Amino acid sequence: xxxxxxxxxxxxxxxxxxxxxxxxxxxxxxxxxxxxxxxxxxxxxxxxxxxxxxxxxxxxxxxxxxxxxxxxxxxxxxxxxxxxxxxxxxxxxxxxxxxxxxxxxxxxxxxxxxxxxxxxxxxxxxxxxxxxxxxxxxxxxxxxxxxxxxxxxxxxxxxxxxxxxxxxxxxxxxxxxxxxxxxxxxxxxxxxxxxxxx
Numbered sequence: 001x002x003x004x005x006x007x008x009x010x011x012x013x014x015x016x017x018x019x020x021x022x023x024x025x026x027x028x029x030x031x032x033x034x035x036x037x038x039x040x041x042x043x044x045x046x047x048x049x050x051x052x053x054x055x056x057x058x059x060x061x062x063x064x065x066x067x068x069x070x071x072x073x074x075x076x077x078x079x080x081x082x083x084x085x086x087x088x089x090x091x092x093x094x095x096x097x098x099x100x101x102x103x104x105x106x107x108x109x110x111x112x113x114x115x116x117x118x119x120x121x122x123x124x125x126x127x128x129x130x131x132x133x134x135x136x137x138x139x140x141x142x143x144x145x146x147x148x149x150x151x152x153x154x155x156x157x158x159x160x161x162x163x164x165x166x167x168x169x170x171x172x173x174x175x176x177x178x179x180x181x182x183x184x185x186x187x188x189x190x191x192x193x194x195x196x197x198x
Contacts, residue, residue, distance in 0.1 A: 002137065004149055007048055007055030007068070014065035015048060015057065016040035022132040025169035033104040038094060042111050043130055044070055046086045050078060056149050058133060058142050066137050069146040071129030073159045076116035078128075083115045121185050125161035125195040127154050138172075147180060155198055163195040 007015070016037075023029035023039045030036055047070035048055045058067035072078035096112045097105040116122070129150055133143055154162055164182070166173045168190050178184070182194035 002058065002060050002142070004056055004058055004142075004145060007052050007057050007070075009052075011057055011065050011068075012045065012048060015044050015055075015068045015070070018065070018068060018132050018134060019044040021134060025167040026173055033102075033107070035094070035104075038104060038107060041090060042107060044068070044132075046078075046082055047071060047130065049086070050081060054150065054153055056146055056153075058137060058146060060137060067131075067133035067142060067146060069129055069131040069150045071127060071150060071162070073127045073154055073157050075119070075122040075126055075128050075163075079114050079118060079122075080116045087111055087114065119163075119165075119193075121163045121193060121195055125163035125185075125197075127159045127162040129162060129164050131164070143176060144180060151196070151198060159198055161195060161197050163193060165191050165193045168192050 016039075019040045020030060020036050021028045023043070024032060029039060033039065051070070051072050054073065055068065055070045057065045060066040090111075094108055094111075097108050100106050100109055122128075129147070131143060131146055131150075133146075151162065163185065164177065165187070166177065168174075168187075174192055177194045180196075182196045185193040185195050187193045
């Protein structure tokens with residue numbers, strides 16, 4: 001039976017795979033980067049490492065992890081931790097590009113630039129999240145339930161707001177977030193940011 005449960009350490013490979021298979025504006029990003037592992041090391045693994053208590057997975061009828069929501073209750077603290085403790089271990093594997101020549105370079109520039117205050121919405125909406133579901137479970141209400149589960153956990157901690165950022169090309173996700181009550185925020189080119197007061 002399809003269900004949501006708390007992330008477990010054995011789920012790491014599955015969430016990394018889901019991240020890769022949904023990273024291209026909701027589509028499979030396999031082969032877009034020279035190294036497919038980069039997606040997960042930026043967008044999912046740091047969250048399950050730092051906040052496993054705020055990581056929820058969707059398990060399908062075959063008992064496979066097929067979706068997740070991860071995040072942090074404190075974006076400023078998380079971004080400082082990412083910059084000082086998580087990301088430095090990858091500098092040999094993925095050096096900082098001097099020029100942005102590719103999409104991979106763009107993601108590396110983003111990763112090296114992460115720090116507290118880099119995004120303007122962290123004060124009003126201190127938490128942020130990432131959510132991904134494999135296609136066979138999309139459109140069935142599971143994304144809504146995952147976000148509701150995450151938001152409930154934030155409310156229990158007294159968090160006052162949450163934000164997220166999505167590719168401007170991911171039109172299905174953009175419509176989904178507004179239906180859930182997220183409001184558009186000022187955004188960088190190529191992405192759309194949304195916030196929700198809790």
